[in-house]
Amino acid sequence: MPLRHHRFIRAIALSLLTAGGGLVACGAPDAVNVYSARQEALIKPLLDQFTEETGIAINLVTGDGDALLARLRNEGDNSPADLFLTSDAGKLYRAQADDLLQPVTSTTLQSAAPAYLRSDENYWYGLSMRARVLVYAPERVDPAELSDYASLADPVWRGRICVRSSGNIYNQSLVAGMLANDGVDATATWLEGFVANFARTPQGGDRDQIKAVAAGQCDIALVNSYYLGGMLQSDDAAERAAAQQVTLFWPNQSGRGVHINISGAGITRSASKPEQARQLIEFMLREESQRWYAEVNNEYPVREDVEPSALLQTWGPFKADELNVSELGRLNAEAVKAMDRAGWQ
């Protein structure tokens, strides 16, 4: 055997040894354990600040909301998780429905988050708001033609709308919101007209829809507003240019208001440190934290006394749909079925 091969084996043996060490090293023992569907970059700095102020360490694992939920469910009463953080209301609703969360009564929390952005039994609280808005190409669309989501089913938009796949949670919650507000039949009719207006088979992410409007493939697109914010602040010149070619429109302003989803958090039933976990949620709902937490991802703070970022203020104030966001979770499966029936891929 050549010498090189021996070296390789030795390298592997060495890494095996380090692995043994690594097994022990993960996770501080007296920490608050967080399962987060919101990605690390958007929470870690805030968690670090919490540790600095309170001395309470935090262990973090991130992942898909439903996958983390499955982990939580399987681990049962022995789950190490204290706090479950998500990037949509539906997962919190599901966790509550599966009996994986415990209620937290805290006047601080209740006064910080408006009633429609938290569970009515205090199982979880919204931490930031995300709005599903329209963007349009100003040279091809007169904003006077735009009004609410319902009008997007109008034949005048045939072949002019871009939207991503119905597998996307924010499309699902938009339809769930419609089911709650307008009922099954009206939503089914709307879906049929809306799907008929697609400029192309749904594909890509929200940024891709904005780029397609800028490139002229479609005239309007349905996206979450923070993606437009992210593109306007992008390091990539082409992305910035595309974002500058479109204009944001707040739909439903004369009706119930723009569709809102949240990122939020709840304390797990199995939590061994519920007290510290509550402190952490309270910390995240403090004014300073709210400002950072919302701004880092171009979202809106849930606290009404905290101003949104300078960029977001240029889009002006808006009226939000005050349907309790737990309805979005309750009707999510119904929404998916309705979209399947309408042929929204």
Added chain:
Amino acid sequence: MVISAAVVAVPVTVIAASLLGPYSAAWRHLFDTVLLDYVVNSLLLMLGVGAGTMLLGVSTAWLTAHCEFPGRRLFSWALLLPMAMPAYIIAYTYTGLLDVAGPVQSGLREHFDWQHGDYWFPEIRSLGGAVCMLSLVLYPYVYLLTRVAFVDQSAALGEASRSLGTSAVQTFFRVTLPMARPAIAAGVSLALMETLADYGTVAYFGVSAFTTGIFRTWYGLGELQTAAQLAACLLLFVIALFALERRSRARLRFHRLGAGRSTRRIRLQGWRAIAAMAAALLVLTAGFLLPAAQLAGWAAQHYESAFTTAFLTLLGNSFLLAALASLCCLLLALLLGYGKRAHPGRLEAVTTRVASMGYAVPGTVIAVGVMIPFAWADNSLDHWLRQSFGVSPGLLISGTLGALVFAYVVRFLAVSLQSVEAGLTRIRADIDEAARSLGHTPLGVLRRIHLPLLRGSLLTALLLVFVDVLKELPTTLILRPFNFNTLAVRAHELASDERLAEAALPALAIVLIGLIPVILLTRSMSKATVDP
């Protein structure tokens, strides 16, 4: 041997057990609406990727194994590089280049003063696009396994064929190719299993494939049980498919004729040499150079903010997991491969087959299959200890690196097993017997005869799993311990937030670490396989 295979088979069995019921109303809905789409699209995807990987893999393997042209040595390892590229990442890079807002189409519009709709351009985010992307990153499986088989083929065979008056082309189709069939089948089945398990690419391209359906049912409808049943159906399909392939070559034996000289390469001259170079370069460019260049361009924009000490930890973690898991897979594959050779019984065959099914299941689903038995064992142990001794240790295995490595073994055993078995089938049983009759112990036979003959296959097994683990995402994401991230996790977090440019640095790093074993092992392999 049966026991270790059975342990690895547990997660797949857990998924399959979901078929016992209960069946929810969601099935009715799926039947009525989208199920047919899922099935048809996945079949088309498989057909396309099967044909694509075979075309790219076999042709490049033949060129580098049987022909001599300038740059052959370089190409023979460089053609493996696309393997280190996660499929969803290559999908992002090509979309960045070719979609309606990308530089190519924007350039066309600007140059010819066209509007959108004035011209035809292939849609990258489509079924065809997905076939191209997956073929480009998966052909190395076929290439690697087939090439080992080509190089191992005795020269005498080809020469005998030529002396009987067949042309070089006929010899390729009648002798070389049929002799390499087990290796090609192994490579293509790996590519197809990975295709069926892929979620990232089809989801981004908006192709309603079977995996899309599994996740939609789980995440969208909140029906994990139905999703598991869908995954189990997928498993049954894969088992049937491979059983069919095995049966079709059940009566054939593929042994090398003695030691033999290896084939003398055909020396290509003039335009033939240029054509060979161009073909190899084209595949390499499309599968690696172009997307890597796009990634490097993006990474350059973010180099300073992203390259920190935390990034080095990510590098270390990824490398560590890949090394650990590839070694575990290899050892187990050897155990199972030899077990089957020594006792070719039904039970052994079935457990081994089931144990290696994990490769065809989407990672997140297999992760749930791993989680359920571990959490059950942990909770039972905790319960028992509390009852008997009044201590509660909590969860001991769940959420550790051990559980994660086990999950990798479940998921990637097929990869190491395929190449170990492909190697073993080429060693005739009577060689063992001859060696034993000359007084060698079984261990001696293994060391003196099998190891030298198998070296190429073993290194291949190690390399394939190493690279697979490096880019593995869904299982890592859900099973990893607290505060433990890998390059793939970081790339995914950024990409899922549609910050592709920032995802480029970790993605590029995956590709670069993937290079290390590719280079080390191919150099070592070229020595092992009598390469002049």
